[in-house]
Amino acid sequence: MPKKIMVCVDDSIYGVQALEHALVHAVQDNDDVVVVTVVKPQASADYAELVGATGAISSSITDEELQSAGLIEVRDLLKKILIKYPVRANFVVKALLGDPRESLVSYSEEISPDLIVVGSRGRTGLKSLLLGSVSTHVVHHARYPVLVVRPHKN
Template sequence: MYQDVLLATDGSDGANQATAHAVELVSELNASLHVVTVSEDGPHSSEKRDELRHDHEEEAAQAIEQAERIIADTSVEATTTVRHGVPQDEIIAAAEELGCDLIVVGTVGRSGLENVLVGSVAEEVVRNAPVPVVTVRET
């Protein structure tokens, strides 16, 4: 049914639960797993970084490393990609470019004022993805 699964991660607890779920799905479906994270270079991020802003490139690298640690404990092999831009746009673009037929994403990621201003990445992916989206709620 599904052959290529895209997992979107930001390294949050919710994304880690989505990673575990994606690994289970891929194992059951005998599908390929593609892990993507996005270094937020969109309109809500600033070119000028100060001590109050996180280094988005470092966050993206840590998110990939966390997913790789979870996947390493399984027999699943995965490709990983760091993209740059607005997360929901880049997740959808990656799914299209990789020919993925399913997207897995956590529903709770980073929090705070930035998330309120930007909106829910998972919600935007669900609304705009050309393929089915599995959302995994943080428990």
């Protein structure tokens, strides 16, 4: 019986590793795979720029354009990874707008996945507490099983 698997990715190597792990270890032929990314709204991006975060963002970009760019980025990533790990599943790519923690949990409620796969940066202690962990939030708030893919040691 086909499963529905929600794979959460971002623009980091940890998101890529989560997608690769899901394709190798969780996804089977005919499964429904929803690859999800979350784009922060422009106001949040502007604030991050003000407080000195790296990666300047032009104020002329709308939230919808950011969301569209995130969608294209994830589609391109999926195409590249499927060349390396071919799977005959049904893929949907979704770009959400908002806080990644809340958006992922909320979207999981909409689609009721059998499994959520999310990457982890491997932060612990004070750093995790101060910066907030998307994977930790999803584990504690989602009503569905969550697989956290830890960083690969190279």
